[in-house]
Amino acid sequence: MNDTILEVHDLQFKRGNREILNIERFSLQEGETIALIGPNGAGKSTFLQVMALLLKPTRGTVAFRGVPVTSRNALAIRRRMAVVFQEPLLLNTTVYDNVATGLKLRGVPREEIKKRVGRWLELLDIAHLAGRRSHQLSGGEAQRVSLARAFALEPDVLFLDEPFSALDFPTRLSLLNELDRLLKETGITAVFVTHDFSEVPYLTDRVAVLKNGRLVKTGTFEEIFKVKPRRENYITSLYRVFESDAAG
Ligand SMILES: Nc1ncnc2c1ncn2[C@@H]1O[C@H](COP(=O)(O)OP(=O)(O)O)[C@@H](O)[C@H]1O
Ligand SMILES: [Mg+2]
Known part of the structure; x- marks a missing residue:
């Protein structure tokens, strides 16, 4: 359970002259779900795509199960990963x-x-x-x-980039609960990107905070926000009442 599955080291990503990411070290443990949070523009999507081997870093390494990713092995490793984006990007079929x-x-x-x-x-x-x-x-x-x-x-690592941000509240809530169950059942390692930290308690207690392309904090929800993580049970129960009214 405590083996590192993915590790980045001394990572920099630039667009032109502009530095978008600068991350000294970050690692994912086998089987964990981590929430990557931060304001819009912080670099979350870019970081996710670098880890998912969709973007090549300007400098630094990404290692999968201890093996540094190179242009030779990238495709094989990429096939151990899956990504879910905010827009479902479905084929027209x-x-x-x-x-x-x-x-x-x-x-x-x-x-x-x-x-x-x-x-x-x-x-x-x-x-x-x-x-x-x-x-x-x-x-x-x-x-x-x-x-x-x-x-x-059946990926080894699943990356989710604000997958539910465009959905209405009840839909988002049921998908958060289902995703949580599926991740627990499958044991797939997951990185869940969101700018909405109220989503975090549904999925995990481990949080990494990205700001201006830098990892500023990593820790439990409570360590970072100074409040206990809480699923919005109150709001959920209000919606249940609404649903049963609508059904009856
Ligand atoms: N295709 C792109 N071309 C130029 N700049 C980009 C592109 N994608 C993202 N950026 C810039 O990189 C920074 C980080 O973006 P992004 O990773 O999308 O942040 P987040 O997902 O946290 O909102 C932002 O300043 C954004 O404007
Ligand atoms: Mg984004």
Whole structure:
């Protein structure tokens, strides 16, 4: 449980002359979920993309299970990772094919693809949408598809970049709860980026704070915010009342 799965060291990322990231050291432990928080423009998305090997750092190293990433091994390591973005970025095809495509590209056998897609559509409660085309989905449904697509890859590390920020409050709440359950059940290591720290207590107690491209604090929720982490039970119960009223 306490093995390092991903580590960055002496990392710098520049756009032109502008330094966007400067991170001395950061590591992810096998099986943990960490929340990466910070104001808009802090560099969260850039940092996530560097760790997910979608952007190459200007300087410094990213190491996966102790092996430094190079241009030779990057693709193989990249295939151990999955990313969920704020915009679901679905292909213009069915829900089923959206989840299956990544598996096909990775050469997963046909029977296994069917099994895995079926399983993850069930787990995300979208099995009934399998034949629906992506443009006919609500925001919450589309984000469920992109979660199913990511989990179906059975990645070692899952990166989530403000995945629920564009969703309405009740949808966001149920997806936070479901994501929490799925991460616990699968034991997948996860980095959850958000600018909204009220989301953090649903998923984890470990927080890293990024400001102006620098990691300014890492610690438990309470160490960082000086208040106990609290899921918004009060608000949740208000919504439950609303839902049962609406149903009745
Ligand atoms: N494609 C880009 N081209 C130029 N500047 C960018 C680009 N993407 C991000 N930036 C800049 O890099 C900084 C960090 O951005 P970003 O990583 O998106 O922050 P966050 O996700 O925390 O809001 C910001 O100042 C942003 O304007
Ligand atoms: Mg961002």
